[in-house]
Amino acid sequence: MALSQLASSSPSRSVNLLKPLLSAISLHRPISTDTTPITVETSVPFTAHQCEAPSRTVQTNAQELLNFFRDMAVMRRMEIAADSLYKAKLIRGFCHLYDGQEAVAVGMEAALTKKDCIITSYRDHCTFVGRDGTLLEVFAELMGRQAGCSKGKGGSMHFYKKDSNFYGGHGIVGAQVPLGCGLAFAQKYCKDEAVTFALYGDGAANQGQLFEALNISALWNLPAILVCENNHYGMGTAEWRAAKSPAYYKRGDYAPGLKVDGMDALAVKQACAFAKEHALKNGPIILEMDTYRYHGHSMSDPGSTYRTRDEITGVRQERDPIERIRKLILLHDLATEKELKDIEKEVRKEVDDAIAQAKENPVPEPSKLFSDVYAKGLGVESFGADRKEVRATLA
Amino acid sequence: MLGIARQKMLEQSSKMIRPVVSVLRSYSSAAKQMTVRAALNSALDEEMSADSKVFLMGEEVGEYQGAYKITKGLLDKYGPERVLDTPITEAGFTGIAVGAAYYGLKPVVEFMTFNFSMQAIDHIINSAAKSNYMSAGQISVPIVFRGPNGAAAGVGAQHSQCYAAWYAACPGLKVLTPYNSEDARGLLKAAIRDPDPVVFLENELLYGESFPISDEVLDSSFCLPIGKAKIERKGKHVTIVAYSKMVGYSLQAAEILEKDGIDAEVINLRSIRPLDRSTINNSVRKTNRLVTVEEAFPQHGVGAEICACVLEESFAYLDAPVERIAGADVPMPYAANLERMAVPQVEDIVRAAKRACYRSLQTFSNTGVKLNTVGRCWHQVNNKWEEIVRNFVTLLIQAL
Numbered sequence: 001m002a003l004s005q006l007a008s009s010s011p012s013r014s015v016n017l018l019k020p021l022l023s024a025i026s027l028h029r030p031i032s033t034d035t036t037p038i039t040v041e042t043s044v045p046f047t048a049h050q051c052e053a054p055s056r057t058v059q060t061n062a063q064e065l066l067n068f069f070r071d072m073a074v075m076r077r078m079e080i081a082a083d084s085l086y087k088a089k090l091i092r093g094f095c096h097l098y099d100g101q102e103a104v105a106v107g108m109e110a111a112l113t114k115k116d117c118i119i120t121s122y123r124d125h126c127t128f129v130g131r132d133g134t135l136l137e138v139f140a141e142l143m144g145r146q147a148g149c150s151k152g153k154g155g156s157m158h159f160y161k162k163d164s165n166f167y168g169g170h171g172i173v174g175a176q177v178p179l180g181c182g183l184a185f186a187q188k189y190c191k192d193e194a195v196t197f198a199l200y201g202d203g204a205a206n207q208g209q210l211f212e213a214l215n216i217s218a219l220w221n222l223p224a225i226l227v228c229e230n231n232h233y234g235m236g237t238a239e240w241r242a243a244k245s246p247a248y249y250k251r252g253d254y255a256p257g258l259k260v261d262g263m264d265a266l267a268v269k270q271a272c273a274f275a276k277e278h279a280l281k282n283g284p285i286i287l288e289m290d291t292y293r294y295h296g297h298s299m300s301d302p303g304s305t306y307r308t309r310d311e312i313t314g315v316r317q318e319r320d321p322i323e324r325i326r327k328l329i330l331l332h333d334l335a336t337e338k339e340l341k342d343i344e345k346e347v348r349k350e351v352d353d354a355i356a357q358a359k360e361n362p363v364p365e366p367s368k369l370f371s372d373v374y375a376k377g378l379g380v381e382s383f384g385a386d387r388k389e390v391r392a393t394l395a
Numbered sequence: 396m397l398g399i400a401r402q403k404m405l406e407q408s409s410k411m412i413r414p415v416v417s418v419l420r421s422y423s424s425a426a427k428q429m430t431v432r433a434a435l436n437s438a439l440d441e442e443m444s445a446d447s448k449v450f451l452m453g454e455e456v457g458e459y460q461g462a463y464k465i466t467k468g469l470l471d472k473y474g475p476e477r478v479l480d481t482p483i484t485e486a487g488f489t490g491i492a493v494g495a496a497y498y499g500l501k502p503v504v505e506f507m508t509f510n511f512s513m514q515a516i517d518h519i520i521n522s523a524a525k526s527n528y529m530s531a532g533q534i535s536v537p538i539v540f541r542g543p544n545g546a547a548a549g550v551g552a553q554h555s556q557c558y559a560a561w562y563a564a565c566p567g568l569k570v571l572t573p574y575n576s577e578d579a580r581g582l583l584k585a586a587i588r589d590p591d592p593v594v595f596l597e598n599e600l601l602y603g604e605s606f607p608i609s610d611e612v613l614d615s616s617f618c619l620p621i622g623k624a625k626i627e628r629k630g631k632h633v634t635i636v637a638y639s640k641m642v643g644y645s646l647q648a649a650e651i652l653e654k655d656g657i658d659a660e661v662i663n664l665r666s667i668r669p670l671d672r673s674t675i676n677n678s679v680r681k682t683n684r685l686v687t688v689e690e691a692f693p694q695h696g697v698g699a700e701i702c703a704c705v706l707e708e709s710f711a712y713l714d715a716p717v718e719r720i721a722g723a724d725v726p727m728p729y730a731a732n733l734e735r736m737a738v739p740q741v742e743d744i745v746r747a748a749k750r751a752c753y754r755s756l757q758t759f760s761n762t763g764v765k766l767n768t769v770g771r772c773w774h775q776v777n778n779k780w781e782e783i784v785r786n787f788v789t790l791l792i793q794a795l
Contacts, residue, residue, distance in 0.1 A: 117498070151531035160530040167497050167534065172521050178487050179522055182494020189450070189476065189500060212487020219482075372528045373566050375535035375590040378622050380669040382566070387707070 034062035038332055042267035043324070049249050051256035051285070054274040058266040062334040064110060065325060068265050069340065071109075072102040072322045073347045075126040078135060079295070081351050082125065082142060086299045090359070091142045094171075095156050097295040098126040100263075103321035104229055104289045105130040107268025108197060111276060115192065117165040119180040120199035122157035123229075123293075124169045127199065131166035133159065135354035136361075145361035152364045153372065174200060174207030177226060181213040181284070184224035195223040195279045197272070203234020205248045214284055218255055221283040225275045226252070228288045229262065235297040236306040249288035256282075262289030263319040292319065370394060427613070432602040434576035435465045438583040439503065441615045443473055446501060449587055450477040452492050453505030453542075462507050463543065463602055489515035489540075493522045496538040496592075503587060506542035509558045509596065523592040524567030537590045541583070544572075544596035545639060545690045546738050552726035557691030559638065560700075562594040563668040569593045569621055570668040572638040575606040578665055581619030589621060596667075598639045622669035626678070630660030633748045634678040636701055637688040638664040641739060645688055648744035657752055667697055675701060676708045683714040684751040690738055693721035718747040 038060050046053035079099040085091045098105070101123075108118070109130045120127045125138055133149055141148025142156055149159050150169075159169040167183060170176040180198025187194050204210065205228050217224045228248040232239050239246040249257030256278065260271040271287050278285045292315045296303025303312070329335050335343075370382050370392035377394030384390025429437075443449045450473075455462045457470040457480040470478040481488040485506065492502040506512045512519065519540060526534045545557035563570040569591055573579040579597070586593040611617060627642060628649050637645040642663045649659040660678050664671065679685050685705055687698035698719040705717060723737040 119494075150529060150533070153531045154529040158529040160533045162530075162533045167494075168526075168530070170522070172517055175490060175517060175522055178490020178518070179494035179497065181487075182491035182496070183498050184494075185491055186495040186498030186500045189495070190498075209484075209486040209490055212482070212484035213491055215482060215484065216487055216491060220479075372530075372532040374569075375527055375532070375537075378620075378669060380622055381672070 034334070035064075037061055038065070040266055040328065042270065043261045043264045044267075046267070046271060047249065047259040049247075049252070049257040049259075049286075050254070051258070051278065053258060054270055056267070056270075058270045060266055060269075062329075062332070065329050065332075065334060066343075068106050068110070069322065069325045069329060070343055070347065071106045071130070072265070072325065073344050074135070074350065075099070075102045075105065075129055076322060077344075077347050077351045078125065078129065078138060081139075081355060083295065083299065085139070085142065085355070091156065091299075092144070093155055094122065095142070095299040096121075096123040096297065097299070098123050098293065100294040100315070100321075101229060101231060101291045102126055103265040103268055103324075104199075104227070104262050104291055107265040108227070108272045110265070110269040111272035112197070113194070114164050115194040116276070117167060117180070117183045117187065117194070117196040118199070119167040119176045119183060119196065120169070121173065121176055121201060121204065122169070122171050123201070124157065124159050128159040128161060128166060128169070131161050131164040133161050133164075133166070135351060136357050139355050139358035140361050143358055143361075144363060145358060146364050147358065147361045151368070153368070174204040174209055176200060177204070177207070177210045178213035180226070181217045181222055181224045184217065184222040184279075184284075185220065188220075188222055193280065195225055195276050197225045197227050197275075199227045199229055201234060202228060202230040202232060202239045202246070202248060203237070203242065205230075205251065206243055214252055214255055214286075217284040223279040224284045225272070225279050226255075226284060226286045228286065229291055230288050231291050231293045233293075233297070233306065236301065238306065247288075249286050252284070252286040255284050255286055257286035257288065259288045259290065262291030263315075263321045263324065265321055265325060367392070427608050427610075428605045429576040429608040429613075430603055430605050431573070431576050431579045431597070432463070432465060434579035434608070435583055435597065435602075436467055436469070437613075438580045438587075439466065439469060440472065442584055442587040443469065443477065445615070446587075448499065449501045449503060450479065450495075451503050451505065452479045452481055452488060454481055454483055454507050456480060456505050461505075463599060465597075465602070466505065485511050485514035486518065489518040490522065492538060493518050493536060493592075496523070496536045497526070497534055499537075501537045501539075501587060503539045503541060506540060508547075508554060508599070509542055509544040510554050510556055512540065512542070512558065519562070519568070519592070519594070520565055524565050526567075527591065528567055535590050536592045539583075539586045539589075539593045539595055541586075541595035542597060543599035543602075545598055546722070546727060546734075547599045549729060549731065549734065550727075551729045555727035557596075557689070557722070558594075559596055559667045559689070560691055560696045562596075563670070563697065563700075565668075567592065568668060569666070570596065571621065571666050572596045572664060574601070574627075574639055574642040574663050574665070575604075576608050577606065577612045578619065578625075578663070580608075580612055581617055582621070582665060584618045585621050588618065593621075596639065601640055601643075604643075619665065622666045622671060624665055624671035624674040625663045626660060626674070627663045628659065628661040630658040630682065632658045632660075632682055633684040633686060633751050634660045634662060634675070634682045635686045635688060635744065635748060636662045636664060636675055636678075636698075638667060638697065639690070641688040641690055641744075644739065644741050645744055647741045648748065651741065651745050652748050655749070655754070657748060657754065659748055664697075670700065670704070672704050672708065676705060679705050679709050680712045683712055684748075685713070686718040686720060686744065686747045686751055688720045688739060688744055688747075690722050693719060693724055696721055715751045715753065718751050720744055720747050 042056040045056045079097045105126045137149040144152040157171045184196040249259040261267045380394045456466040457478045460467040492504045523536045546555040571582045573582045635645045645661045687701045702717040720739045
C-alpha cells in the first residue's frame with residue numbers, strides 16, 4: 001500500500017516524498033477513520049441577511065471527507081441507475097432526480113443528528129439515503145415492490161423513514177414547508193432541543209403557504225430552518241421568470257437568511273450547523289443553497305429546452321460536488337486516485353446488487369390495496385372498483 | 396309492488412291508538428340539560444386534561460375565548476402553549492398542525508367556519524388523509540379539524556356551504572356530524588382519541604340549543620363509537636335519515652307525520668364517514684321506504700350515497716322510490732324569504748315522507764313550482780275527505 005502511494009505519479013505526490021516518513025506512515029491507517037482535524041476554506045464566502053455570516057473556514061477530517069465522497073458517489077450512481085430503470089419502464093409515473101445536488105444532502109447530514117427532522121419535496125431519493133435509507137428500500141419502492149420504504153404504496157415521491165425523523169417525500173409543491181414548521185412546533189412543544197430542516201425548491205419559494213408558515217414560526221419562535229435548494233429552474237421556468245426577487249435568502253424579510261454554495265458540501269455543513277444553533281435560540285432562518293440539477297425536472301423533461309447543454313456541462317466541469325471533494329481528498333493526501341476509483345467501483349456494485357435484489361422482490365399482495373387507509377380501521381367496509389365483486393374490511 | 400294492499404294496511408294500523416311512549420326521545424330520562432356549546436367545551440377540556448399531547452389551534456380560540464365561545468376558558472386553564480391563536484392563514488396553520496401530528500402530537504384545529512377550510516383543503520386531503528396509506532403505516536395523523544359547518548342565518552353564499560359530502564368522499568378521513576349534546580361530547584372525545592384525521596362538522600345554530608343529558612354522558616370517560624348511527628326515533632312506516640340540524644327537523648316532521656298515522660323511524664347518522672350502511676339498510680328493510688335529509692347541495696351529496704347504497708343492498712325491500720330532501724341547488728341567497736326556500740323545512744320532510752308512503756300526489760308542473768300565494772300550504776290531495784276539508788278551511792283562514 002505504502003509503496004504504491006509513494007510511487008504514484010500525480011504532482012502532489014512528489015511533494016509528499018519530501019515529507020517526513022511519519023506522515024507517510026499515518027496514511028497507511030485505514031483511511032476512513034482518521035479524525036485529525038483538517039481546515040478548509042469554502043469556495044465562496046457566505047452572504048448574510050439580517051444576521052452575521054459564519055466563517056468560511058470549516059473544520060473537517062479525513063473520515064468525514066471520505067464519507068462525503070462515498071455517500072455522494074452512492075447518491076450519484078443511484079440516480080443514474082434510476083434513470084436507466086425509468087427508461088426500461090421498471091419505474092413508472094414521476095421520477096425526479098437529484099444528481100448534481102448531492103452536496104446539500106450530505107453536508108446537511110454532517111451537521112445534524114437523527115433527532116433533527118428533515119422534510120422535503122418529491123426530489124427525495126438522496127435525502128432519504130442521507131437519513132439512513134437503504135438502496136434496496138429505494139429501488140424496491142421505485143419499482144413498486146414490497147421491500148420498498150413505503151412497501152410499494154408510495155412511489156418515488158413518497159419516501160418516508162420516521163425512525164430517522166425523515167418525514168417525506170411530498171408531491172404538492174410547497175406543502176412540505178408548513179408541515180416542516182409543524183414538526184419544529186412539535187419539537188419545541190416536546191422540549192426535544194432539536195430542529196427541523198424543511199427543504200423546498202426555487203419553484204416553491206413563491207408559495208403563499210411558505211410565508212404563512214414562516215410568519216407563524218417567527219411569531220412562535222419555532223426551531224425551523226427553511227432550506228431553499230435553488231437549482232435555478234422551477235420545472236422549465238428559470239428563477240428570474242418566476243420570482244420578482246430571486247434572492248431567496250432575503251425573502252424571509254424579518255427572518256435571517258444565508259446564501260450558501262450548495263455544490264460545496266463543507267459550506268453546506270457549516271451553514272446548517274450555524275442555522276441549527278440559530279434556530280434553537282432565535283427561531284426560523286432561511287438557507288439558500290445555490291445548487292444545480294443535471295437532469296431535467298423529472299424523467300419526462302429532457303432538461304435542455306430551457307437551458308443550454310453548455311450550461312449543464314459547464315457546471316459539471318466547474319462545480320461538480322463530487323469532483324470538489326475528490327480534489328480536496330487528493331490535495332490532502334487522504335487517499336489515492338486509485339483508491340477513490342475503487343470506492344466508486346464498489347459503490348457501483350452495491351447499487352447494481354441492490355437493483356438486482358429489488359427486481360427479485362415481489363409486488364405487494366392484492367389485499368394490501370386496502371391496508372393502512374386508516375391507522376384504526378374500526379372494521380369499516382371498503383370497496384374495489386366493482387363493489388359487488390371486491391369488498392374488504394379495514395382492520 | 397303490493398302498494399295498494401300495503402296502503403290499506405297502513406291506514407288500518409294508523410287508526411290504532413299510539414302509545415305515549417312513541418314520542419320518547421331515546422336519550423335517557425335524565426333531568427340535566429346541557430347546551431351543545433357546553434358539551435363541546437367540556438369535551439375539549441377533558442381531553443386536554445387527560446392527554447398532554449392534545450393542543451388547540453385556530454383563529455380567536457384563545458384570548459377571544461373562541462369566535463363562538465366553544466373554547467371558552469381553555470386558554471386560562473391550559474396556557475398559551477396549548478391554546479394557540481393563529482393569524483388568519485388557514486393554509487399555513489393547518490399545514491403546521493398536520494406537521495405537528497406527523498411528529499405525534501394531537502392537534503385540534505378550529506376553522507372559524509368550514510367555508511375557510513377550503514383554503515387549507517390540500518393539507519386536509521393530501522397531507523393528512525393520505526399520509527398513512529402512502530407511507531404504509533409509518534406516518535399516522537391523529538388530528539381533528541373542527542368548526543361550524545353548513546348554513547347559519549343570513550350569512551350569505553360564501554359562509555353557508557356544507558362540506559360533509561366533499562370530505563366524506565375521501566378515503567383516509569373520518570367525518571363526524573354531531574346533532575345534540577350527547578353527540579357533541581361523545582363524538583368529539585372519540586375524534587380526539589382517534590389516531591386518524593377526523594373532520595368534525597358542528598352547526599352554529601345548534602350551539603345554543605339545550606338537550607337533556609345523563610350522568611353517563613357527563614362522565615369524563617364517555618365516548619361514542621365512530622361509524623355508528625343512532626336511531627333517534629323508532630318507527631315502522633318510513634325511514635328518515637338525517638345528520639346535524641336536520642335530525643331535529645326530522646324529529647319534528649315525525650311528530651307531524653304521526654298525527655297522520657305515519658310512524659317514521661328517524662336515524663341520526665352521527666358519522667358520515669364511515670357511513671353506517673347496516674343501520675340504514677336494516678331500517679329500510681323494516682320500513683320499505685326511505686327519505687334522506689340534508690342541508691347541503693343536492694348533487695353528489697350524502698343523500699345520493701345513501702340512496703345508492705340502499706338501492707344496491709336492499710332493492711327488493713323498497714316499496715317506493717327513494718326520496719331526497721336537500722338544500723336548494725343554488726348558492727345561498729341573503730333575503731330571508733329566499734334563504735328559507737334554500738334550506739329544507741319541516742314540511743318538506745313531511746311531504747317527502749308522505750310521497751314515499753303514497754299519501755300524496757305530486758302537483759308541480761314541469762315548468763315551475765306551484766305555490767299557494769297565501770303562504771306555505773302546499774296543495775295536497777289524498778283520498779280522505781277529512782284531509783281535503785281541513786286544507787280548504789286552512790286556505791280560507793289564511794286568505795282572510
